[in-house]
Amino acid sequence: xxxxxxxxxxxxxxxxxxxxxxxxxxxxxxxxxxxxxxxxxxxxxxxxxxxxxxxxxxxxxxxxxxxxxxxxxxxxxxxxxxxxxxxxxxxxxxxxxxxxxxxxxxxxxxxxxxxxxxxxxxxxxxxxxxxxxxxxxxxxxxxxxxxxxxxxxxxxxxxxxxxxxxxxxxxxxxxxxxxxxxxxxxxxxxxxxxxxxxxxxxxxxxxxxxxxxxxxxxxxxxxxxxxxxxxxxxxxxxxxxxxxxxxxxxxxxxxxxxxxxxxxxxxxxxxxxxxxxxxxxxxxxxxxxxxxxxxxxxxxxxxxxxxxxxxxxxxxxxxxxxxxxxxxxxxxxxxxxxxxxxxxxxxxxxxxxxxxxxxxxxxxxxxxxxxxxxxxxxxxxxxxxxxxxxxxxxxxxxxxxxxxxxxxxxxxxxxxxxxxxxxxxxxxxxxxxxxxxxxxxxxxxxxxxxxxxxxxxxxxxxxxxxx
Amino acid sequence: xxxxxxxxxxxxxxxxxxxxxxxxxxxxxxxxxxxxxxxxxxxxxxxxxxxxxxxxxxxxxxxxxxxxxxxxxxxxxxxxxxxxxxxxxxxxxxxxxxxxxxxxxxxxxxxxxxxxxxxxxxxxxxxxxxxxxxxxxxxxxxxxxxxxxxxxxxxxxxxxxxxxxxxxxxxxxxxxxxxxxxxxxxxxxxxxxxxxxxxxxxxx
Ligand code: SF4
Numbered sequence: 001x002x003x004x005x006x007x008x009x010x011x012x013x014x015x016x017x018x019x020x021x022x023x024x025x026x027x028x029x030x031x032x033x034x035x036x037x038x039x040x041x042x043x044x045x046x047x048x049x050x051x052x053x054x055x056x057x058x059x060x061x062x063x064x065x066x067x068x069x070x071x072x073x074x075x076x077x078x079x080x081x082x083x084x085x086x087x088x089x090x091x092x093x094x095x096x097x098x099x100x101x102x103x104x105x106x107x108x109x110x111x112x113x114x115x116x117x118x119x120x121x122x123x124x125x126x127x128x129x130x131x132x133x134x135x136x137x138x139x140x141x142x143x144x145x146x147x148x149x150x151x152x153x154x155x156x157x158x159x160x161x162x163x164x165x166x167x168x169x170x171x172x173x174x175x176x177x178x179x180x181x182x183x184x185x186x187x188x189x190x191x192x193x194x195x196x197x198x199x200x201x202x203x204x205x206x207x208x209x210x211x212x213x214x215x216x217x218x219x220x221x222x223x224x225x226x227x228x229x230x231x232x233x234x235x236x237x238x239x240x241x242x243x244x245x246x247x248x249x250x251x252x253x254x255x256x257x258x259x260x261x262x263x264x265x266x267x268x269x270x271x272x273x274x275x276x277x278x279x280x281x282x283x284x285x286x287x288x289x290x291x292x293x294x295x296x297x298x299x300x301x302x303x304x305x306x307x308x309x310x311x312x313x314x315x316x317x318x319x320x321x322x323x324x325x326x327x328x329x330x331x332x333x334x335x336x337x338x339x340x341x342x343x344x345x346x347x348x349x350x351x352x353x354x355x356x357x358x359x360x361x362x363x364x365x366x367x368x369x370x371x372x373x374x375x376x377x378x379x380x381x382x383x384x385x386x387x388x389x390x391x392x393x394x395x396x397x398x399x400x401x402x403x404x405x406x407x408x409x410x411x412x413x414x415x416x417x418x419x420x421x422x423x424x425x426x427x428x429x430x431x432x433x434x435x436x437x438x439x440x441x442x443x444x445x446x447x448x449x450x451x452x453x454x455x456x457x458x459x460x461x462x463x464x465x466x467x
Numbered sequence: 468x469x470x471x472x473x474x475x476x477x478x479x480x481x482x483x484x485x486x487x488x489x490x491x492x493x494x495x496x497x498x499x500x501x502x503x504x505x506x507x508x509x510x511x512x513x514x515x516x517x518x519x520x521x522x523x524x525x526x527x528x529x530x531x532x533x534x535x536x537x538x539x540x541x542x543x544x545x546x547x548x549x550x551x552x553x554x555x556x557x558x559x560x561x562x563x564x565x566x567x568x569x570x571x572x573x574x575x576x577x578x579x580x581x582x583x584x585x586x587x588x589x590x591x592x593x594x595x596x597x598x599x600x601x602x603x604x605x606x607x608x609x610x611x612x613x614x615x616x617x618x619x620x621x622x623x624x625x626x627x628x629x630x631x632x633x634x635x636x637x638x639x640x641x642x643x644x645x646x647x648x649x650x651x652x653x654x655x656x657x658x659x660x661x662x663x664x665x666x667x668x669x670x671x
């Protein structure tokens with residue numbers, strides 16, 4: 001029977017069926033970070049249980065770490081310091097590899113997995129973090145889990161899971177210049193809504209998707225969760241295999257050919273059945289900007305803040321009104337008239353080298369608008385190192401950006417990088433929820449290029465006018 | 468895990484749609500290394516002002532809802548971050564059962580791991596329960612019978628739930644202990660995998 005890519009990964013990982021549609025699924029790789037793991041490790045200790053496969057587990061601190069160099073040796077926030085220390089101790093106790101705060105390989109968990117070559121096609125990958133979907137860019141089934149499940153994986157290397165349904169989202173044609181993977185995924189979320197993918201695993205396909213670099217594919221799969229799907233994935237092609245070649249945790253020379261042969265089977269069969277299909281035309285996608293407090297509150301840069309009065313569904317109308325009040329925006333405001341206080345370039349959506357390069361081409365030779373705060377937080381220590389080798393840090397610093405150490409930073413503002421109340425931020429991250437970047441902070445999601453353009457002009461700007 | 472069989476309680480209303488886990492428990496409460504005590508941070512940004520002073524206009528904070536263990540919620544509740552701190556916070560504040568038209572996947576899953584029951588009902592029925600909750604009512608959730616009823620009315624709604632999840636709640640089963648019984652199958656899978664994907668088993 002014809003199978004989808006998702007079916008192939010799922011079926012090859014069923015340890016046994018537990019009845020009632022629940023399978024016991026083997027987990028190939030488990031990523032662990034400081035915020036969602038301490039209770040799992042205490043659970044293990046309380047029950048006298050161990051870690052089944054420390055060799056298949058990798059830990060890193062990213063969420064709560066400061067990104068100012070001075071702050072890293074001794075974390076000022078006591079709770080965060082204890083949490084980071086607890087991760088290090090737990091990893092020592094259970095012999096888990098850990099990239100600590102002073103390791104150059106440290107960074108956002110979803111940036112370092114692919115960077116190290118840990119993320120490979122056909123794998124099942126989990127992490128106590130909803131953006132684990134990022135790893136699906138490699139044709140892996142990767143999804144976020146809660147802390148109880150983290151403990152379950154540590155102890156058994158498996159998960160009890162009910163099989164989700166499959167959805168295929170095809171983006172056909174070619175993206176216009178300066179329109180990015182981020183715009184594509186925001187447009188998709190605008191189309192299907194934040195609950196549109198609930199209960200599904202999404203496969204992204206079509207020529208516009210396969211024309212993306214691996215970095216772009218990761219940006220797309222990353223935000224599957226914002227569309228309600230636990231996982232998003234993309235079939236393996238040459239780009240996938242090229243990325244993996246020579247990475248530290250990729251298969252050794254001895255096994256390389258065998259692995260590549262195995263990986264190449266991770267594509268959907270021609271006549272595979274999907275429970276739902278959505279199609280978009282790439283040429284129609286313009287640079288996207290969110291105006292509200294949910295990623296589905298999105299429009300294109302040439303658009304306007306919508307008027308709730310024109311919304312027929314009363315529940316939707318009410319949530320739009322709430323969003324506009326929170327965001328301090330009036331209906332029918334031109335998107336490009338929205339003035340910005342802060343620009344954040346980073347996160348697991350857009351904190352990779354390619355994103356920093358793209359933003360730097362806009363910034364080069366220009367200055368950050370007076371009075372505006374702007375920062376770049378590389379997704380990992382290695383991204384930072386490579387960017388510095390290419391001189392990107394100089395471009396950003398000369399323009400007036402702050403150049404930080406790696407971490408999640410203002411994507412969720414658990415450390416000291418955060419917006420002040422009512423400050424407005426153009427951000428390359430993935431969530432514009434109320435308070436996400438700081439209490440009463442206001443977030444507009446967009447691509448790195450668009451964020452860079454806003455930094456220069458001080459308001460939302462169509463980057464194509466600057467290039 | 469605490470068993471869940473039947474639950475009778477005042478039901479508190481929380482009508483908002485797309486409530487994300489950041490809203491349920493904001494990030495400043497995530498640096499804890501414990502599962503306990505998170506109730507203090509529940510809906511924090513909706514309950515306290517800039518200066519940290521209590522300023523709640525939430526219906527569920529009205530005195531009549533004190534002690535409520537049932538929360539009737541809006542659509543797509545629990546979206547966003549996978550943080551299990553969200554169900555921990557709700558549980559710590561006393562809520563053991565949530566009733567809504569749809570929950571985000573990870574949140575839904577996380578509830579069961581903590582002996583909590585998220586009930587999905589058609590939008591229209593949730594609407595009726597929301598009205599009942601807003602008018603203040605006792606509700607009874609009967610897991611063995613799979614029903615929700617509103618006291619003093621004829622309203623009884625049946626809900627669906629997976630057999631395995633139902634059993635786990637009724638008996639207070641520990642998932643990990645159950646899975647550990649599958650050790651033979653897990654080991655057999657690993658043995659097969661060693662030959663099929665040797666690169667994943669090569670020592671570094
Ligand atoms: S960068 Fe943001 S979304 Fe990504 S893992 Fe960190 S906090 Fe989560």
